Amino acid sequence: MITFYLFLLSFFLEATTVLKRENVFFLYLLLPGLYFLEAQLSQKKILFPKKISFIYSLFIVILLISFCFSIDKINSFDHLLYYFSAYFVFIFALNEKEKILPQFKAALITFGFFSSLISLLPKNLFPPTAYQLVFPFYGNHNHLGDFLGIVILWLIYDFLTKRQAINLYLTLFFLPFFLFAYSRSAYLDLFLVGGSMVISFKIRKKPVFEFAGFIFILVLIFFIFSQKQTFQASFLKPFLPAAERYLKTQPRDLWSGRAEYFSQAIRGFLEKPLFGWGIGNFTYPSNKYVTDNLQQVSSALNLPLTILTEVGIFGFLAFLGFVLNIYLNRDPKEKIIFYLFLYLGLNFLTNYTYSLYGVYLFWFFLAGLLYKKKDREEFFFYPLFSLVVLFLLFLRLTAEILNLTGNFYWSLKLFPFTHKGYQGLISQEFFQGEKNSAENLAEKYYRFSSASFSTLDFLADFNQVEGNLKQALIYRLELLKNYHYPPLAALKKTYLLKKDVEGKKQADQYFMSFFDRLEENFWRSSIFKDEVWRFCGQENIVGCRFYYFYEPDPKSHEKILKQVPYQENYTINKDTLNDRFNYSIEKPKDVFRVVILGDSLTFGLLVKTKDNWTEKLEDLLNKRLIDANIKKIEVINLAVHGYDIPYEVERFRKRGIKYQPDLVIWSLSSGNFYQFNEVMLGKTRLYEEEMKKSGELNTAIKKGDYYPSWEKSYKETLSELGGEKILDQIKKYLNEFNHYYRGPLLIITSPDISNKETSLLSKTVNRPAGLFLRQVKELSDSNFYFPKTGQLNKEGHQLLAERVFSYLIDNRLVLCRRCR
Structure with missing residues (x-):
């Protein structure tokens, strides 16, 4: 059970931002090894179900093939290890379900209780990240509601079946935290799963079921009135200011950009349909196919679409087979676990909560508790199956420790898939005068991660320091080629380098090729707008150097200077000129x-x-x-x-x-x-x-x-x-x-x-x-x-x-x- 509590602790530390996301990742990688040691010490045999292990092994094989075609192999390898760990979490939960289930509900309530209390603390106490549960990152919406939906479902289920008052009181405690998390995905999922759960009961006692019905109807009302479209009804428009003032939130669009994210996923899949962009690499098709700046995302907010884009059609079908096998082989005695598994699965269709390592692993954990053991179909495979995996995890963790201690050479020898290792050793070799060695390492680094922002940015800086400005510019241009809306800091660096290499005229033209896309998003942030114009002014970039530059609107008539008593209309032609006529661009000879x-x-x-x-x-x-x-x-x-x-x-x-x-x-x-x-x-x-x-x-x-x-x-x-x-x-x-x-x-x-x-x-x-x-x-x-x-x-x-x-x-x- 040590593994169980370490998993919950790691999840809690990630959810409350006590540990950074990149650090808690390694705790999750430790779980398979820890469980193996725990099983060895207790002389317990670890069982693997044949069918589902075969299906998941097929999925892993496809991930390995996808890795070979990945545009960022370093990132994909980390995610490959993560998917190994995810399956071991499934196996651990399956093997230890008899011990876990009696304590599971209490553990969830404790987790939810402390997470809810922490969410009351001031937001500025926490590091700004979208990958946590306890504080709002986008407006007043946080993901605590997505997790608390699991707790509330179980409490209502037990209240309906056991009629214990404690379940009622705990539900009423968690309900405000759930509702005022303003997670519309959680609202909808709780209403659908909770409603189907209530309907499934054959014997219904009125007071108990009326209470459950009231909870789910209340959740539905919150869902309806959290939509911007609801307040478009004429009789509701006057209530919108009051709702925003008292509820401290703004109703949002029904889709909230999801159509954009789904479009990015589909277009990314169509470009690489067989083996995708590499597991964990959704950011790259998102940057390439985004049509509205600030909507670049690391996932499609839909788990199936994300997997389809990242690993292609074969990986998607294998993963779908894994999920279907869990559904078809679920244990009918574990009804509440099925509802929790279903709730979280629905949540993954409209939210990016699966991008939180702990939440996604928790879904695999629920799958293990739900899966029915069949003695004749099980075999003792853990030591054989896990040997290679545990060895890789050991190498990855050792490499990270070596990177932290500055031993970059041995880090790469043990595990050649880390950004820190390559960047550290290249810099070390260069400053020690080993220029050729540093250049060879740089070429190898590029081959492993040719599309990574971190890789290209580092290699551009390295070549610039080395004095190879032309090669540095090649890396900078390649970096921005991956972006429909480039990061402004990267665009600035590219402009300055291009000016040094090719001259100001070429640099100005290059910057202006992105300016319309930057300008599209000035309305989102005045700080961003000021930063763009400030840079244009500092560099005197022809075409965007004047912040206040203006032209008449190209319309038939314009009236200006209303304070002057002498008023007149002006005919403004299609080219914004105060002229009676429109003139052709091409000048006739006569x-x-x-x-x-x-x-x-x-x-x-x-x-x-x-x-x-x-x-x-x-x-x-x-x-x-x-x-x-x-x-x-x-x-x-x-x-x-x-x-x-x-x-x-x-x-x-x-x-x-x-x-x-x-x-x-x-x-x-x-x-x-x-x-x-x-x-x-x-x-x-x-x-x-x-x-x-x-x-x-x-x-x-x-x-x-x-x-x-x-x-x-x-x-x-x-x-x-x-x-x-x-x-x-x-x-x-x-x-x-x-x-x-x-x-x-x-x-x-x-x-x-x-x-x-x-x-x-x-x-x-x-x-x-x-x-x-x-x-x-x-x-x-x-x-x-x-x-x-x-x-x-x-x-x-x-x-x-x-x-x-x-x-x-x-x-x-x-x-x-x-x-x-």
């Missing part, structure tokens, strides 16, 4: 294209799209210009209200380059040179919220100050960074513009631009094709603006269009033979 950059003045804020100076310029050029080689001139307006120079460069990179412009016109004012949106816009939003709450915003608007938060953040940013520092940033983006476009450039400047700013333009964006600066002095007249807005009115846009048109003709920037 079309001359002009792309225009700028801020609100060029966007045409407060006037209709058709009255904007860019649209009027397009009309003037097409109406009054005739050229034999040009049939049409297109003026494409990329300007957006509120843009600074960096955003205008990004807008051109993102939207303008593809139009292959023959000429670019850029409208700039003095203020653009000291505007830095990446610092300003965060402050602007913050100040706007503060001003709304204090009433300061309404007061300012009534006085005709329409942009108080923007002006405050502009001044503050200029004061904090200083004009010279901002100009240095502006210069960097002006130089970047030169990489995107080397054709003729006309810069239209406002009357307030200084010689310093003009000089900066001349030095940074000068080009062989021609740089033309045109200052429109007439725009200093306030009659051309809406009062107190700084925005051109309709007459101002007409004037600017005519001045730009004249300049284009006078300087022959638009080819023409005859102008009229």
Whole structure:
């Protein structure tokens, strides 16, 4: 019975996170050896049932074949040993059932009692892990309810059969812990198994059966009202806030991602249908086939699907045969054990509780108690069968001890399937100057575990330290190839390495190939979103470096700046441009294209799209210009209200380059040179919220100050960074513009631009094709603006269009033979 109590103790230590998962794993591996010694000391013969042992041996053989094809042999070998131990737990329970059963119920109640008390402790006392029973890891849901369902089933069964009051009191004690664990799988399984148990009784005394019925109906009610879909009924919607407030939980979707997990399993199986990905390797098909980030899982939340994916169709059929054999050869006297076995088996169809080592082994333990002994079909096989297994377990445990003591060489000699052994010895050999030995070990390590995150990450770091950056990059790329949604830390490392090996342009393109997938999940975590944008900004990754970058919505009309009394609609085309027309990406041969950059003045804020100076310029050029080689001139307006120079460069990179412009016109004012949106816009939003709450915003608007938060953040940013520092940033983006476009450039400047700013333009964006600066002095007249807005009115846009048109003709920037 020492083995029995050690099993329960190991299970309890895992369930309450007293021992780490990787450490308690070795306690479970010790169970077969301990039972063998215990049997030897008591001179007890250990019996193996023939049929089920043959079926399980077939399953183990298939696991060994699957191991040969495994993409992570190190992980699979550990799980192979675990499945050996699982069967020995079954054999132990079968052989010792006469001793175990009289104590089993008391042991379960004791386990449940202390687990329930521990669950009342503050959550932060426990290490964060999903593989335990006592505290919530996802919201307020924990797995204590999944285990307590077993205890409650037995108590109700005994209450129905023996009518002892103690069973009633204990049920009432455990029931709140069960219900407020919010495990919907446990609710459903207890209702189904408990309900069928009650129905199976032929003689029913009302008070007793009414109590049992009440318990199961209560459980069903909790199940129904824990579903988000329940509260979609109109008469229940008003009760949802109260339910969330008083029950301290949120109803969840009926499937809660299970359709996604099942899909990953099926697609993984279809890729490797015969022998699967290797036992314990569900993580890899999950990472590959996930369609929604943060839904990568280590199991399918369905035991049959997990086994099907990991070991293929043959292993699945062998395991199914094992389970069916238990069912067909169950002991009819052990009814309650059958109900417990059935309850846990149903739980494994909709939950990942079988991923907890102790829970899964407990199911095998119940199978051993349930299986009926048949003397004529039993044989004394334990010493022969267990010799190889116990030897492997001994080697695995010895290797782990050697790893802990730093004896990596002997660890690998004894057992060549440990990450710690390979990583420790490779590092040891390298730092002792044995470079060739370290490289040979690294190649061997890769062959054993070619898809493991731990392996590829280590080998990439090793090659990087060694100075072999190209090989390091190969490992990094292979690591991310296994992920549909890559871990951000790994993606960062790959980007930096690719930048060193292949250059920034290639690295930027590689990072951006994943950016859409990262962006899909910004809504889940603001911390994750900030981390992505921070890295983009630090590395100046083209395409994601601007946290606050924005574009108009591609819709028919947009209305903005509601606080300004001069309201207007804007026609936004399919490419997010304030333009009357949609323009083809491919430029026809007889079309001359002009792309225009700028801020609100060029966007045409407060006037209709058709009255904007860019649209009027397009009309003037097409109406009054005739050229034999040009049939049409297109003026494409990329300007957006509120843009600074960096955003205008990004807008051109993102939207303008593809139009292959023959000429670019850029409208700039003095203020653009000291505007830095990446610092300003965060402050602007913050100040706007503060001003709304204090009433300061309404007061300012009534006085005709329409942009108080923007002006405050502009001044503050200029004061904090200083004009010279901002100009240095502006210069960097002006130089970047030169990489995107080397054709003729006309810069239209406002009357307030200084010689310093003009000089900066001349030095940074000068080009062989021609740089033309045109200052429109007439725009200093306030009659051309809406009062107190700084925005051109309709007459101002007409004037600017005519001045730009004249300049284009006078300087022959638009080819023409005859102008009229």
